[in-house]
Amino acid sequence: MDKHIVSPNPHIHAPVSTRSLMLDVIIALCPAVVVSFLFYGWSEVMIMAVSIVSCVLLEWAITKWMLKAPSTVGDLSAVVTAILLAMNLPPVTPWWVVVIGAAVAIAVAKMSFGGIGQNIFNPAITGRVFLLLSFPAIMTDWTLPQGFINPHLDAFSGATLLGQVNILGAAQADKLVGLQTLWHNIGGSAGEISAIALLAGWLYLVVRKVIRPWITLSIFATVAVIAAIFHLADPESFTGPLFNLLTGGVILGACFMATDYVTSPMSNLGGVIFGFGIGLIVMMIRYFGSYPEGMSFAILIMNMAVPLLNMAFHQRKFGRK
């Protein structure tokens, strides 16, 4: 008799692996990446390339020489981190800043915790926040590079829409947001230029059941409700729901960063509370803090609460109350 495999059940496996899931995330990010290339041209292509190359090389080097473990580059999670990092940087970031960001994301935020699955903080956001605090001038330089297509982005090339709030006042800033912003936003991180592209990618992930929609929906709902309450109370000082949803990386963060498997709660209810926390913190930072955006900080802060949420919320067990 030939030798045959013996193993415990189950004997078949779903056509899914860490790599296939990460590949799905990359596919979902493609529309937004393409739009950012169109608008920001070679500058953005360069940032993306530097980010991917440095993230992947770093992870490979760390697993090979420091951890002396089998390489985890093949699972593509480093590529996802790299794309998200690049999407979170201004489109004119110098290449060496990208490399530093990648080093913080991969070496500090991910590998020093033990690699994929072990990190507490979202690597891409950690990298971005590190850069924001270390190089504030570079990270808020919203100069528009030459794009492949040239929309009429003339008026506000110096600051993001959220930055305009301090200059123009809330009421004026609100008027800058319209249906047009759904397709292409102006000024801001490279990846958040097109809300439609981001939402299309998110929808792809939800339909493919790669992620569950609850975290994202919870963030959107919280941001919208809080903004609506404050805006109704005082439209002169506080910007409205649509403005807050479409600016400052809320969509990018809610769709792709807050939903990162490793750094988000596992249960549905935990996810909803996680999203609520993010929405609340981001709105508090925007309305009362000194940073105009706040999405990165909100996600990092809530990342810390994930172990607690995982302990507190479990799904309903069969036959038990």
Next chain:
Amino acid sequence: MTSTILWTIAILAGLGFLLALVLYLIAERFKVVEDPRIDEVEKVMPGANCGGCGFAGCRAFADSAVKAPNLDGHYCPVGGSEVMKKVADILGFAVEEKAPQVAVLRCNGTCAARPTVNYYDGVKSCKVKAALYSGDTACPFGCLGCGDCVEACQFGALHMDPETGLPVVDEEKCTACGACVKACPKALLELRNKGPRGMREFVACRNTDKGPVAKKACANACIGCGICVKTCTHEAITMENNIAYIDFAKCKLCRECEAMCPTGAIHGVNFPKPLDKAALKERIAKRKEESHE
């Protein structure tokens, strides 16, 4: 400016004093009175927390030993007599001498001796494998080779030999804590007396199948032929369920059984000279003749 600095220093100093006071009061209030001998005993323990003594760790052992009326049931296999003497000194007890022991693998089903008929694709765990089926070879009693014993050993005294597929005990490192004995689902590891200068004889097989079946499953199996039992002049060997067992307390290390075993299931280790089969067989034959006369 100066006053600001002074104020800061003063407030910080005051705060430090106040908090220290609070800490002191809390420490006093919740002080746990413990027998100081527990600490003393713990200090002389090996500190491996291996659980070989049957307690949760060295501290638990010390705690229990201090409270016990005598040292019955308290024996640290890792530290052995040396440590137990120290413990007894601290507590004022007498201690029994115990012969040093070592873990011994009672399977010699090497890859070469046991043809494999299946291969395993589950989690690397003998426990899981044993619960699933009888193993990758025709011998349902032999080593499964997933290394649960290696995992269990806290002293690094076990490693898998890739050539034989069996675990190897490093006698220098083995402390006879018994963790591997508990870990093996096939009960292949046994704590045996180390013997004089490490010399000992044992049957490296647990196959209770009848001779031909066992032989077919593994070339090195004990086939229960009983020759060793007849050979032994010290009544150290017993045969039960087609498997021989050597009582290490009775064995005189004459190596006659080892010489007579047709399958090489009986192992002698740490002897200064290699086994001289011919000489031993001659000796046995001679003795037989004499007894006939």
Next chain:
Amino acid sequence: MSKITFKIGGVHPDDSKLSRGCAIEVLPLPETVYVSMAQHLGAPAKPIVAVGDKVKAGQLIAEAGGFISAVVHSPVSGTVKAIAPRADLAGRPVMHVEIAVEGDEWADGIDLSDTLVTEIPDDRAAMLKKIQDCGVVGLGGATFPTHVKLNPAPGSVAECLILNGAECEPYLTSDFRILLERTKEIIVGAAIMQKVLGGCRTVIAIEENKPEAIKAVSDALKELPYKIEVLPLKKKYPQGGEKQLIAAVMGREVGSGALPISVGAVVQNVATSLAVYEAVQKNKPLLTNVLTVTGDCLPVEKQHNYLFRIGVPLSFIAEYAGGIPEGAAKLISGGPMMGRAIANLDATTVKGSSSILYLSEAATKRNAQTACIRCGRCSQACPMGLEPHLLYRLYEAGDYDGLEANAVQDCIECGCCLYSCPAYVPLLDQIRQAKGAVLGIIRARAAAAKAAAEAAKSNESKNQ
């Protein structure tokens, strides 16, 4: 599209019912059969024949070994050659009765005709006795003695009898084929069990990936005088799990450690129903079952559904069906989700044997385990609402209190967690160990509590 299914978890593997078109063929008799004494849940049966005895097909050869046990009959006529331990499909020794086949002579009183007997006797106790005497056990997988299940403890009332025709395991088609070919017998069997249970609601539940079976059953029901309904279910694994099926059909959840009867449910497989029919109406003991020979590496024209005599070695069936196909990496008895890998093809068939499944390496080999990415897919898939990733970690940490608090003992070992894990963490492998350990702790605690209560009682009576 049916919407009826269970609510928590579940997965959707491709159903791969490749052998669905293969009509049931009668397997010829081999020269020797080996009848296992451990074919059912509970105590092994005790042989009552001796070496050299002549036996007829249907003759009792072993009696029940305890309350939860079942009798065993000779599947063939011939001479008892040996009563000795023999390796089962896991390679472990189990007591077998070896019978050399001589002709095919049947014991007296067994009706071998094909005529359908729709008249159901009135004596419930007698029917129950017949089911017990014919050695009928649950053929859905667990092989729990049927007479025990059909005789609920006093005080519990059966409100619904569910005939399990879900056959949610991919590849398997034996239940599907008997639903098509033995429709009326199955329905009469269901009616018998309905009567034994006191005339409760009776439902034949079939997953909707078997529309032919649903049609055949509903057509047959129109011609027969019984109050039985057919219920199409949405396809989802593990719908055929007892607790999941009850949740789907009745919307009730059986509590942890409780039996289905606690929510008024009795579940029987359709194959069991056929066995009950043959036992009660034909006086025929459980000697045969239908087994599927299938697999992804087996051409469809070589796939079969066989009516086999229980005790025929698996190797004989494999040989008769054309040998082990090229490219088969794993041989499985049962479905690919819950079946058992065959370590020893010389093992014999038992009452609950449902398939020989050949899977290719591509279909069955596990990928290397990588780090858990905390995606939560295992929790989403678990039909018991457990969190396998958490249980796995608790087991690695040796936290048995935590395991019990997180209900590891509720695990039904359906395999959904490992099936859906992108990192190929061996979740079920370890959770099964954890479950065993925790069940042991629970049992030991219950025994200790019982002993303490008895000690207190005896003290009390002494004092009085």
